[in-house]
Amino acid sequence: MTLLLGCIADDYTGASDLASMLSRCGLRTVQTIGVPPSSLELPEVDAVVVALKSRSIEAHRAVELSLEAESWLRGRGAGHVLFKICSTFDSTDAGNIGPVLDALRARAGGGIVAVNPAFIETGRTVYQGHLFVNGVPLHESPLKDHPLNPMHDSNLVRVLARQSASPVGLVPLAVIEQGPDAIRAALQALASDGNGSAILDSVAPRHLLAIGEAALSEPVSTGASGIGYGLARALVAREGLPAHAVSAVGSTDHRDAHAAILAGSCSAATLRQIEVAERRMPCLKLDIDALLDGPAEAQRALDWATQRLAKGPILIASSTPPEAVRATQARHGGPAAGHAVEQALAGLAEGLLAAGLGQLIVAGGETSGAVVDRLGLQAFLIGPEIAPGVPVLQAVGARSSGLMLALKSGNFGGDDFFLEALAKLRDPDASS
Numbered sequence: 191m192t193l194l195l196g197c198i199a200d201d202y203t204g205a206s207d208l209a210s211m212l213s214r215c216g217l218r219t220v221q222t223i224g225v226p227p228s229s230l231e232l233p234e235v236d237a238v239v240v241a242l243k244s245r246s247i248e249a250h251r252a253v254e255l256s257l258e259a260e261s262w263l264r265g266r267g268a269g270h271v272l273f274k275i276c277s278t279f280d281s282t283d284a285g286n287i288g289p290v291l292d293a294l295r296a297r298a299g300g301g302i303v304a305v306n307p308a309f310i311e312t313g314r315t316v317y318q319g320h321l322f323v324n325g326v327p328l329h330e331s332p333l334k335d336h337p338l339n340p341m342h343d344s345n346l347v348r349v350l351a352r353q354s355a356s357p358v359g360l361v362p363l364a365v366i367e368q369g370p371d372a373i374r375a376a377l378q379a380l381a382s383d384g385n386g387s388a389i390l391d392s393v394a395p396r397h398l399l400a401i402g403e404a405a406l407s408e409p410v411s412t413g414a415s416g417i418g419y420g421l422a423r424a425l426v427a428r429e430g431l432p433a434h435a436v437s438a439v440g441s442t443d444h445r446d447a448h449a450a451i452l453a454g455s456c457s458a459a460t461l462r463q464i465e466v467a468e469r470r471m472p473c474l475k476l477d478i479d480a481l482l483d484g485p486a487e488a489q490r491a492l493d494w495a496t497q498r499l500a501k502g503p504i505l506i507a508s509s510t511p512p513e514a515v516r517a518t519q520a521r522h523g524g525p526a527a528g529h530a531v532e533q534a535l536a537g538l539a540e541g542l543l544a545a546g547l548g549q550l551i552v553a554g555g556e557t558s559g560a561v562v563d564r565l566g567l568q569a570f571l572i573g574p575e576i577a578p579g580v581p582v583l584q585a586v587g588a589r590s591s592g593l594m595l596a597l598k599s600g601n602f603g604g605d606d607f608f609l610e611a612l613a614k615l616r617d618p619d620a621s622s
């Protein structure tokens with residue numbers, strides 16, 4: 191296998207978001223969970239997205255894992271490596287975007303890293319280095335209340351400079367509008383001035399096409415699915431590949447299997463999606479204090495679910511509005527509460543699988559990471575898109591092969607997302 195593009199994603203939902211974008215643009219893509227073992231047989235693909243769970247861990251560990259993934263990808267021919275971060279730049283001043291970007295750049299022998307977290311379809315745009323979420327500056331958006339990394343600064347040049355060892359430049363929209371050659375020249379000028387990376391503006395798909403083409407001249411780039419779109423379109427054109435969406439999910443004997451939704455995201459979007467879904471299916475809202483006190487609450491939830499699974503899809507949610515999250519964190523400690531809730535939901539997924547689950551939807555990046563790890567999943571084939579950034583996934587590898595999944599980033603999807611996802615997992619080929 192000779193890869194056209196290697197990608198390292200800092201969480202699992204972000205990885206499937208990117209993999210979906212690459213597949214839509216015509217690159218045959220597979221998502222692996224960590225660096226795949228040599229025993230895992232992968233199909234012939236153009237791009238691999240190695241999914242890590244490195245967004246909220248110690249920076250030095252995120253660097254180690256990312257470099258290991260980089261070696262694996264370069265060893266399979268990847269000339270360019272994209273470090274996939276969240277389109278809302280989820281990070282803290284301790285990292286992990288800056289430290290990983292610095293390490294990937296050093297490994298590649300220097301140069302300058304183009305950084306662009308835009309994802310136009312989900313309303314993420316960058317102007318004058320400031321990130322907007324549906325037109326609202328990042329620090330005023332719901333991301334200001336994120337349970338793990340609340341975002342309080344919209345100026346990404348400033349945010350990244352606090353995390354990176356090298357100065358950070360800006361390539362403004364006026365330059366992006368002039369196209370790939372002007373972008374390349376601006377990046378070179380910034381590199382000559384000692385910058386190790388630069389934030390690139392973009393408010394429309396044409397900007398991402400220009401950025402993708404320019405970024406390919408450097409060995410490393412960083413960003414979200416928008417830059418993935420630009421890179422993929424540039425590679426498809428360069429290689430003369432057919433520019434149409436490719437879906438790799440095969441027929442499944444899980445079509446009539448039990449289905450469940452596990453929500454651990456407390457994002458505004460997920461809270462609305464739960465509200466819609468609970469009118470259509472049995473829904474259990476976990477008692478968070480009880481869940482953090484001992485195993486009885488999780489067992490109650492599993493019993494509740496297994497009694498209902500045969501009758502149709504069910505939803506179990508830990509999600510609460512921001513004020514309740516803050517109260518829980520004050521009582522139990524933020525990271526401890528987050529970890530315990532993730533592990534409880536992962537345990538539920540394991541129990542549900544043993545009870546015959548064939549279709550699973552998980553809401554929340556960290557939550558998805560915990561669930562996928564607990565189930566021991568190794569890699570995913572990428573199917574059609576359910577909503578921007580959320581594809582149908584089919585597990586491959588030793589454990590749970592054939593299981594159909596959707597891993598939803600907290601903020602993605604419309605209000606009907608859970609209903610749409612259930613329909614699409616049941617019948618990936620049906621037109622929406």
Ligand SMILES: Nc1ncnc2c1ncn2[C@@H]1O[C@H](COP(=O)(O)OP(=O)(O)OP(=O)(O)O)[C@@H](O)[C@H]1O
Pocket residue numbers: 203336337338454455456457478508509510514515518519527528529530531532553554555556557558598599600601
């Ligand atoms: N009721 C709750 N109180 C406190 N923490 C919670 C509660 N429910 C879930 N959590 C924790 O909040 C965190 C939510 O993070 P997660 O990444 O799963 O969702 P998200 O941040 O909305 O999604 P994404 O990272 O994809 O944007 C997890 O650590 C989860 O365990």
Ligand SMILES: O=C(O)[C@@H](O)C(=O)CO
Pocket residue numbers: 201203204205207208275276277278309414415555579599600
């Ligand atoms: O880019 C995004 O917003 C998502 O793919 C993600 O990474 C959220 O966890």
